[in-house]
Amino acid sequence: MQNWLTDLKTKTPAPFFLFLSLLVFFPPLSSTAHDRLLADSGPPKDPASLTAQTEHSLENTLPPSNHTGQAALVLISLVVILMGAKLGGDVFERLRQPAVLGELLFGVLLGNLSILGFHGMNYLKTNEVISALAEIGVIFLLFEVGLESNIKDMMEVGVSSFLVATVGVICPMILGWWISSFFLPESGPLVHVFIGATLCATSVGITARVLKDLGKTNEKEARIILGAAVIDDVMGLVVLAAVSGIIKAADRGAIGVSATEIGIIILKATVFFVASIWLGSKIAPQMFRLASLLRIRGMLLVTSISFCFSLSYLASLIDLAPIVGAFAAGLILDPVHYQDLQRRENNGIEELISPIASFLVPIFFVLMGVRVELRTFANPSILTFAMVLTAVAVVGKQACSLGVLEKGLDRISVGIGMIPRGEVGLIFASMGSTLLLKGEPVIISSTYSAVVIMVILTTLVTPPVLKISLERGEKIKRRNGGKQLNSPMVD
Amino acid sequence: MQNWLTDLKTKTPAPFFLFLSLLVFFPPLSSTAHDRLLADSGPPKDPASLTAQTEHSLENTLPPSNHTGQAALVLISLVVILMGAKLGGDVFERLRQPAVLGELLFGVLLGNLSILGFHGMNYLKTNEVISALAEIGVIFLLFEVGLESNIKDMMEVGVSSFLVATVGVICPMILGWWISSFFLPESGPLVHVFIGATLCATSVGITARVLKDLGKTNEKEARIILGAAVIDDVMGLVVLAAVSGIIKAADRGAIGVSATEIGIIILKATVFFVASIWLGSKIAPQMFRLASLLRIRGMLLVTSISFCFSLSYLASLIDLAPIVGAFAAGLILDPVHYQDLQRRENNGIEELISPIASFLVPIFFVLMGVRVELRTFANPSILTFAMVLTAVAVVGKQACSLGVLEKGLDRISVGIGMIPRGEVGLIFASMGSTLLLKGEPVIISSTYSAVVIMVILTTLVTPPVLKISLERGEKIKRRNGGKQLNSPMVD
Numbered sequence: 005m006q007n008w009l010t011d012l013k014t015k016t017p018a019p020f021f022l023f024l025s026l027l028v029f030f031p032p033l034s035s036t037a038h039d040r041l042l043a044d045s046g047p048p049k050d051p052a053s054l055t056a057q058t059e060h061s062l063e064n065t066l067p068p069s070n071h072t073g074q075a076a077l078v079l080i081s082l083v084v085i086l087m088g089a090k091l092g093g094d095v096f097e098r099l100r101q102p103a104v105l106g107e108l109l110f111g112v113l114l115g116n117l118s119i120l121g122f123h124g125m126n127y128l129k130t131n132e133v134i135s136a137l138a139e140i141g142v143i144f145l146l147f148e149v150g151l152e153s154n155i156k157d158m159m160e161v162g163v164s165s166f167l168v169a170t171v172g173v174i175c176p177m178i179l180g181w182w183i184s185s186f187f188l189p190e191s192g193p194l195v196h197v198f199i200g201a202t203l204c205a206t207s208v209g210i211t212a213r214v215l216k217d218l219g220k221t222n223e224k225e226a227r228i229i230l231g232a233a234v235i236d237d238v239m240g241l242v243v244l245a246a247v248s249g250i251i252k253a254a255d256r257g258a259i260g261v262s263a264t265e266i267g268i269i270i271l272k273a274t275v276f277f278v279a280s281i282w283l284g285s286k287i288a289p290q291m292f293r294l295a296s297l298l299r300i301r302g303m304l305l306v307t308s309i310s311f312c313f314s315l316s317y318l319a320s321l322i323d324l325a326p327i328v329g330a331f332a333a334g335l336i337l338d339p340v341h342y343q344d345l346q347r348r349e350n351n352g353i354e355e356l357i358s359p360i361a362s363f364l365v366p367i368f369f370v371l372m373g374v375r376v377e378l379r380t381f382a383n384p385s386i387l388t389f390a391m392v393l394t395a396v397a398v399v400g401k402q403a404c405s406l407g408v409l410e411k412g413l414d415r416i417s418v419g420i421g422m423i424p425r426g427e428v429g430l431i432f433a434s435m436g437s438t439l440l441l442k443g444e445p446v447i448i449s450s451t452y453s454a455v456v457i458m459v460i461l462t463t464l465v466t467p468p469v470l471k472i473s474l475e476r477g478e479k480i481k482r483r484n485g486g487k488q489l490n491s492p493m494v495d
Numbered sequence: 496m497q498n499w500l501t502d503l504k505t506k507t508p509a510p511f512f513l514f515l516s517l518l519v520f521f522p523p524l525s526s527t528a529h530d531r532l533l534a535d536s537g538p539p540k541d542p543a544s545l546t547a548q549t550e551h552s553l554e555n556t557l558p559p560s561n562h563t564g565q566a567a568l569v570l571i572s573l574v575v576i577l578m579g580a581k582l583g584g585d586v587f588e589r590l591r592q593p594a595v596l597g598e599l600l601f602g603v604l605l606g607n608l609s610i611l612g613f614h615g616m617n618y619l620k621t622n623e624v625i626s627a628l629a630e631i632g633v634i635f636l637l638f639e640v641g642l643e644s645n646i647k648d649m650m651e652v653g654v655s656s657f658l659v660a661t662v663g664v665i666c667p668m669i670l671g672w673w674i675s676s677f678f679l680p681e682s683g684p685l686v687h688v689f690i691g692a693t694l695c696a697t698s699v700g701i702t703a704r705v706l707k708d709l710g711k712t713n714e715k716e717a718r719i720i721l722g723a724a725v726i727d728d729v730m731g732l733v734v735l736a737a738v739s740g741i742i743k744a745a746d747r748g749a750i751g752v753s754a755t756e757i758g759i760i761i762l763k764a765t766v767f768f769v770a771s772i773w774l775g776s777k778i779a780p781q782m783f784r785l786a787s788l789l790r791i792r793g794m795l796l797v798t799s800i801s802f803c804f805s806l807s808y809l810a811s812l813i814d815l816a817p818i819v820g821a822f823a824a825g826l827i828l829d830p831v832h833y834q835d836l837q838r839r840e841n842n843g844i845e846e847l848i849s850p851i852a853s854f855l856v857p858i859f860f861v862l863m864g865v866r867v868e869l870r871t872f873a874n875p876s877i878l879t880f881a882m883v884l885t886a887v888a889v890v891g892k893q894a895c896s897l898g899v900l901e902k903g904l905d906r907i908s909v910g911i912g913m914i915p916r917g918e919v920g921l922i923f924a925s926m927g928s929t930l931l932l933k934g935e936p937v938i939i940s941s942t943y944s945a946v947v948i949m950v951i952l953t954t955l956v957t958p959p960v961l962k963i964s965l966e967r968g969e970k971i972k973r974r975n976g977g978k979q980l981n982s983p984m985v986d
Contacts, residue, residue, distance in 0.1 A: 074623075074627070075627070075630050075811065075817060076807075076808050076811040076812065076817065078627060078631075079634075079804040079805075079807050079808045079811075079817065080804070080805070080808045082800075082801075082804055083801045083804045083805050083808070086797045086800060086801055087797065087798075087801050089797075090789060090791055090793065090794060090797050091789070093791045094789040094790060094791040097790060097791055098790070103791055132565075132623060132624065133623065133624060133627040136565070136566070136569060136624040136627075139566050140569075143570075298581060298582070298585040299585060299588060299589070300581055300584045300585040300588055300594055302581065302853040303581060305850055305853050305854065306577045306578065306580075306581050306853065306854075306857075307578075309573075309577060309854060310573075310574045310577055310578050313570040313571070313573055313574045314570075314571070314574050316567075316570050317567050317570045317571040317574070320566065320567040320570075321567065326566060326567065326570060356850045356853075357850070358850075359796055359847045359848070359849075359850050359851055360850055360851050360854055362793040362796050362797065362847075363796065363797075363800060363851055366797075
């Protein structure tokens with residue numbers, strides 16, 4: 005056994021092994037066992053019987069067979085999702101691509117097995133528990149991203165970051181709007197705005213990861229990119245809030261949207277951010293001081309999670325996405341606030357949140373992939389739309405280089421570093437698919453697929469191109485003998 | 496503000512502050528906002544429209560308003576559950592009681608607010624997502640408990656632990672059976688057996704925690720108690736598997752249960768344990784070796800969780816509780832198996848699982864409390880039943896002292912240390928409430944409440960009594976001048 009393994013190891017690529025072990029752990033998708041599980045988690049009871057159930061209390065809280073079957077189905081689904089996410093992530097890291105791409109594509113594979121005649125995984129698209137876990141996962145992700153920076157860091161990166169972010173939000177949005185009105189002439193202007201909005205936010209996670217992999221995190225250009233990515237995340241979320249608010253208002257019957265209404269919505273989103281950050285910074289230290297009065301262990305984790313979930317809840321109460329609140333919560337919390345608790349528990353918030361995020365975040369990305377309908381790609385006009393959308397997404401962010409005020413920096417690399425769209429674009433798209441406008445979702449299945457292709461391509465294209473651009477920039481810097489560089493093509 | 500706070504701090508007990516901050520974070524349970532959320536998560540659509548939905552794919556996977564409302568409701572519920580659990584835990588730790596009691600009682604409070612005319616929390620009893628999170632939580636708890644010991648440790652504690660465990664399982668079961676047939680004469684023998692079974696397993700968590708709080712973890716008595724608690728956990732789970740299997744068989748129409756059938760079920764449970772532990776110990780090192788071939792981060796956590804969930808799934812496939820598999824998975828995994836990954840990721844499995852458990856486990860205990868119907872306590876016969884059940888639970892475990900073979904040990908303390916019933920008893924009770932026998936749940940609402948009272952009282956009674964007994968034992972040992980002690984009352 006051992007020899008056989010060592011023997012094979014030298015000849016077979018590693019991912020193959022994990023795929024084998026995946027099969028070992030996933031034997032029961034044979035038709036019978038699986039059908040039984042599906043039947044168990046099966047059709048919801050009719051409303052009348054459910055109402056009757058709530059009359060009694062305990063014995064009906066857990067519908068017997070349904071319960072066990074549902075739990076087992078969720079467990080084995082999570083095994084498949086987690087192992088598949090890691091396998092996909094590893095393959096793509098070996099190809100020097102971000103792991104998130106592998107998770108996404110594994111999801112696409114899983115969600116489109118029905119093309120090959122296997123319909124056993126379709127329940128993933130509708131399972132409420134897995135969908136809830138994914139949503140809690142993305143809340144933890146944005147909380148983590150928020151924790152990675154703080155309000156002071158955002159102030160310090162200064163004017164350049166802000167200008168880069170602003171240009172990088174406006175240009176792709178206008179281009180996206182224009183392209184959308186060209187490709188989807190029957191849709192209303194709000195749909196075009198929404199599609200434009202999906203193009204605005206750079207993915208902090210992917211950008212940071214790529215710069216880290218290239219060992220460039222401390223270059224001046226890198227700091228501008230990271231600062232701008234954080235700011236345009238916030239701007240993107242404000243845009244999302246504004247656009248969804250406008251769409252919800254329009255759907256409630258408001259014919260046309262007045263500038264005042266737009267103003268109010270933008271104001272509401274901005275006020276939420278400013279107020280939650282300002283009030284939050286005041287409340288957070290008091291909150292942790294109160295929490296540290298409790299002697300029980302685990303207060304740091306539970307207090308942070310509760311703070312994050314509370315802001316997410318408040319955000320959703322005023323029609324913002326819960327993740328907006330989670331991100332704000334992450335920005336607000338600062339090690340200074342909780343050093344007492346941190347000393348007591350020997351762990352910072354980030355170390356405590358990290359395992360939870362490792363567990364839940366891949367569920368989100370795999371599920372995002374599962375929801376991609378490959379069948380829609382058969383439509384050449386959608387494919388064309390996706391390619392044009394990608395081109396617009398790349399070109400739109402190149403205007404960012406105009407926002408760099410400092411002389412002698414590698415502006416091209418800044419523009420390229422802003423290209424990757426990731427979680428935020430996907431979140432926009434999935435939010436758009438839940439927003440109704442005259443009974444139609446704003447982002448229909450085909451548009452969603454086009455946005456996902458755009459995310460995949462922008463994420464795929466960045467690492468190699470950014471690498472080449474940074475190396476080129478360095479060569480010029482060296483040729484100038486340590487003098488500051490004026491990139492000939494940009495200045 | 497600061498002065499006011501310092502001033503108040505000196506006069507007001509700390510938990511009061513957390514309760515205040517809980518109110519700050521939980522303002523929106525005002526009727527309107529809450530009703531809106533409830534309406535959003537409201538009655539399921541009729542099956543016909545759901546079937547129609549699956550025809551389309553993406554745009555219907557997330558039913559719009561339902562989705563957002565459900566997510567927000569889950570988030571704020573988790574805040575209440577987590578903060579309440581910690582607050583309750585802190586209060587009970589200050590009273591030198593185990594924290595789990597506080598979580599349980601907070602749940603009881605939350606679930607019985609309708610007695611005070613507030614029905615706003617009743618959705619907690621039926622919310623599918625929160626129930627699923629609780630169930631994943633208890634899987635992580637048993638996984639953690641399994642991780643704390645390993646197969647070798649269990650072998651070493653030897654014959655005494657095994658005898659203590661065996662006596663401690665058999666006596667309370669027989670007494671419980673007898674008492675149940677006295678109090679519930681109309682119920683069949685299977686119900687009596689099940690109630691007996693809820694009495695058999697000592698709570699490893701609570702026992703260990705109490706011994707740790709008293710600084711006695713390394714006494715010989717403590718090691719026998721801990722070893723026996725682990726073994727009787729396994730025995731309890733085998734009993735649970737056997738009893739539920741028999742009940743399921745009986746419910747499927749098998750009139751009477753033959754000795755062969757009982758034998759087969761016990762065999763199945765035992766074989767699952769032995770096979771999963773034997774095969775698992777062979778597979779686990781290979782599995783981690785394969786996992787370590789992937790270069791991506793987070794493999795240790797994801798592989799462990801997948802292993803745990805896979806065994807839980809396999810257990811549920813052969814009609815065992817998923818937690819049986821989770822516990823087995825924990826026992827099997829050993830640091831030796833994954834030292835490569837541990838070195839790479841600077842963290843052991845236990846440190847990685849711990850934050851996830853801190854997040855999810857309290858949800859389980861609070862929800863267990865929520866499901867207690869205080870109204871059933873109004874029935875004096877149920878209260879009497881609960882008191883007698885508690886007496887039987889305490890007395891039954893005192894026979895354990897007969898299992899201690901070594902001379903000169905404090906046998907009384909061993910018997911007392913085995914008293915607390917915790918998670919396993921509650922799990923039995925909640926499983927019993929989902930098992931149907933001729934259309935009736937095996938554990939009806941009133942019996943469930945009696946079992947919970949028993950768990951609360953055995954857990955409450957142990958810490959002070961064990962403390963007194965251990966101090967008394969020590970005094971006798973000292974009086975005998977360092978010679979080994981023969982406890983006069985036991986030998």
